[in-house]
Amino acid sequence: MIKRNKTLQIIVILFLSVLGVVFYQYNRTDPIISLSVSTDGRYVISAHASRKSDLYFPKGQLTLWDIEKKEKKILADHANAYSASFIPDSHEFMWQDDKKVVHIQNVDGQELEKFNHFWVAGHLMSADKSFYLSTNEYGELYKGYGEKLIPIYTDAISILPLTLSMTKDYFLLSGNAGLPENKPVAETDLTANPINPSESKKRSYDGVTLWDRHTLKPVARLWGNVGKTTGLISPDGNWVVTGGENWGNYMWEIDNITTNRKKLSLNYDNIPDKFKNKQISTISVIAIAFVTDTEFVMLRQSSEKDGFGDELAALYTVGDPWIKAYVEIGNNPSISTNYYQRNLSVSSAPKAHILVTGQATGGGINVYKYHPDKMELEKIWVAD
Structure with a gap:
């Protein structure tokens, strides 16, 4: 009888172990390529793919x-x-499936709308759903979908990564930027036609370009970045902030865009004593995140391994090029800015002071709460 009970116990343990492995494999997610935080900071939606996936058409789980x-x-x-x-x-x-159908649904699982579209490399929709903006893998821009599809910029032949940002008056497309020799702070006398039907593209507004949301015309082409570049319009709608491959991190005041460009400082002389042994580098910026309407962090290329790479991020405020403070981002687990094509794997809810990143080595997320009064970042959830 005792022998039989032991055998039964072993069988139960083995069954539970197998069940645990199956459950883990079913719930395990690949690295995050894009994620987005709800405005109130309550929910995160993420899309995943393994690094072996097609660079231009990666697909995987939606979480x-x-x-x-x-x-x-x-x-x-x-x-x-x-x-x-x-x-x-x-x-x-919003999310798009492998048949190129875009779905709009809520967190309760209800699908509200769906439509056929081209394969998107990024898309945004206004709060009232009247303005849908999307870009394909070439950096071409369109408003709307279906019979109401309107081309905005088709003279493009960009390469990933691309970043879209939108306010009530403007939208910004940031991508691979060309050499800025002998270029002004910003070009506003823009005469090239953004709609080019020719197969020979001139890339007239590649790089970093600010567009008018009402006229759908380019407002300014912003110069300073070289190579892979990411950019955002500040939540208060007054500034454009960029960073990228050439260590050229800039901000432009939109109302004075041709004269007021500031290069962000990389002077780390003012690191407080409590962070003296924490790592922070000057390598390329992969993603930018606003933690309030005016304060933002520049997230640099992270390590492929947990426990290595930057532990701190520099905090800036719009209008001021100097570092305002340092916040602890941590490197265990290492955040998901480990290569350029993961620039969309960071998102924030500025009014709720929530910042979320993916993870470099897995398919989970790191969630942070920013405390404006103390200028500190608190890690509140690490999930896999």
Whole structure:
């Protein structure tokens, strides 16, 4: 009898072990390529793909994360890895499947709308859903979809990564920037036609270009960055901030765009004593995230291994090129800015002071809460 009980115990243990492995494999996610945080900082939607995936057409899981409940739910296994995007001021988000269908659904699982589209390398929608902006892998820009599709910029032949940012008056496309020799701070006398039907593209507004959301015309081409570049419009709508491959990190005041460009300082002489043994480098910026309407962090290329790479990030405020403070981002787990094509794997909810990154070595997320009064970043959830 005793022998039989032991045998039964072993069988139960083996069964539970197998069940645990199956559960883990089912819930395990690949590295995050794009993620987006809801405006209130409650939810995160992420799209994943393995590094072996096609660079231009990666696909994988779609995952919903509930920060408040600390829960994770895999919603699909065939999502365009560049397509995770929350609609502002809502609990509704967009994603695209492997058949190029864009879905709009809410966190309760209800699908609200879907439409056929081209394969997106990034897309945004206004809070009232009246303005849908998307770009393909070439950096071409379009408004709307279906019969209401309007080309904005087709004279493009950019390469990934690309970054879209939008406010009520403007939108910004940042991508691979050319050499800025003998170029002004910003070009505003823009006469080239952005709609080019020719197969021979001139790349007239590649790099970093600010566009008018009402006229759909380019407002300014911004010079200073070289190579792979990321950029955002500040949540207050007054500044453009960029960073990238050539260590050229800049901000432009939109109302004085031809005269007021500031190069962000990389002077780390003022690191407080409590952070003296923490690492921070001057290597390339992969992603930018606003933690308030005016304060932002520059996230540099992270390590492929946990426990290595930057532990700190520099905090800036718009209008001031000097480092305002240092915040602890940590490197265990290492954040997801380990290569350029993961520039969309960082997102924030500035009004809620929530920052979320993917992880370099897995498919999880790091969630941080920014405390403006102390200028500190607190890691509140590490999930896999």
